[in-house]
Amino acid sequence: MGNKSFFIDLNTNPLLHNINRSPIPRETLDEELSRMRKENKKLETTLTRLSEKYNSLQTHIIELQQKYSIHEEDNSKLILSRKRKAEEEYCVNNSYINIEEASPKRPREITTNISTVCVKTSPSDQTSVVKDGYNWRKYGQKVTRDNPSPRAYFKCSFAPTCPVKKKVQRSVKDASILVATYEGEHNHPQPSQAEITVPLVNTTDPTFLNKFMEDINTNSLQQQHLVEQMASSLSKNPSFAATVATAISGLLF
DNA sequence: CGTTTTTGACCCGCGC
């Protein structure tokens, strides 16, 4: 992004306020019309530029997502623990494999299809509930070393028939974001489609998730800065209040 | 009274 500062010309005209006081000469009106057209063109250009920048950012995000997907295997090696890597070696063709032979003491199922979903919640909301249309039974909670927020462990309520598990923990970077990690695939239809929270991000790539969580604070700060600039620009404009007042009275009467 | 949640204990893999 280049220069982020800009000024919004509200295209206000003091003449409009005198409209009932004296007749305005045609030349003045023509001149004003021409000026407004120019301003309109200028605004259109600004809008086009903004939308171009938005599209370019969106493309960039998609590129990053694809890039990380390609290198998923390498990245996983960096992120996942040795334990997880060992588990992965038993996982073939996205299926559940019982490794009873490999671990006779404690037979258990290893799941694949690990996906992570980030959900924005209200800061006052202290629950660890991610509405995803499925019913879950909480079977544990643990405070982990790298995050002060407790991690909640859930099993699908159809267990043991359905082997899906999920972990829900608040983000270290932003406590209002819930990070839900799903392991496995449901072998039954979704009980309820109602009240499903729209995720901020849904990825199978842990590296992309990390990057997303790092960027989210930076981006929100940039957006806040932009809004502040716009607000400041509007408030600095001397005829802004007058224009708003005129517009409101126009609507009322 | 059956189901769900809570929470301390336990298990297990890993690093030193």
Add this chain to the structure above:
DNA sequence: GCGCGGGTCAAAAACG
């Protein structure tokens, strides 16, 4: 072998 940390179990408590 020991300690640490993440994951799971299961008894007790809470809830509807």
